[in-house]
Amino acid sequence: SSGINAEWPLRPGEFKTSYYSFYLPVALALHLCGRDSPEVLARAREILLRIGYYFQIQDDFLDCYADPEVLGKIGRDIEDRKCSWLFVTAVQHASPEQKELLKANYGKDDVDCVERVKTVYKALDMEKRKKYRLRLCVDTTA
Numbered sequence: 001s002s003g004i005n006a007e008w009p010l011r012p013g014e015f016k017t018s019y020y021s022f023y024l025p026v027a028l029a030l031h032l033c034g035r036d037s038p039e040v041l042a043r044a045r046e047i048l049l050r051i052g053y054y055f056q057i058q059d060d061f062l063d064c065y066a067d068p069e070v071l072g073k074i075g076r077d078i079e080d081r082k083c084s085w086l087f088v089t090a091v092q093h094a095s096p097e098q099k100e101l102l103k104a105n106y107g108k109d110d111v112d113c114v115e116r117v118k119t120v121y122k123a124l125d126m127e128k129r130k131k132y133r134l135r136l137c138v139d140t141t142a
Contacts, residue, residue, distance in 0.1 A: 017059075018052025054137040060084040061130050064118070078114045081107030085133075086126055087117075093124050 026044050030036045063075035064086055077084045091102060098120045105113035 017056045018049045021055070022048040022052040050137045054134055057085045057130055057133055057137075060086050061126075064121070078106060078117050079109045085130075086121060089129055089133075090121055090124050090126065093129070094120060098123065 023045050026048055027036070027041055030040060030044060060077060060082075062071055063077045063084070066075065068074045077086070087102070087106060091099060094102060101116055101120050105116040108114075
């Protein structure tokens, strides 16, 4: 298995989290204990990038939809114009009209704009897309 393939919508933000939060600490530990052969590092990278990707999708979804009392913060990815998995995936699948709505409303610190973005997310069934992508993360045959 190649680990990551063309089916994955890879983005810099997702890889950033995968590398600095998951792969690099383990790669350093492997190096320090002398278990850093190219084969071991490649396998660790494959596994840990999947874990990081899984984490990032979940984190972006929670930022948008989780109750702030449960999340411990108020999610602001939409208002702050973050390059989130939700936004990037929505743009990939949006109709021209939906893309215009996203362009006009994403990154605006306005409740109505946020709701318009979420309406596009709902129309694109982002929950279903999230579940599919999370399955890819744990499917070692992908």
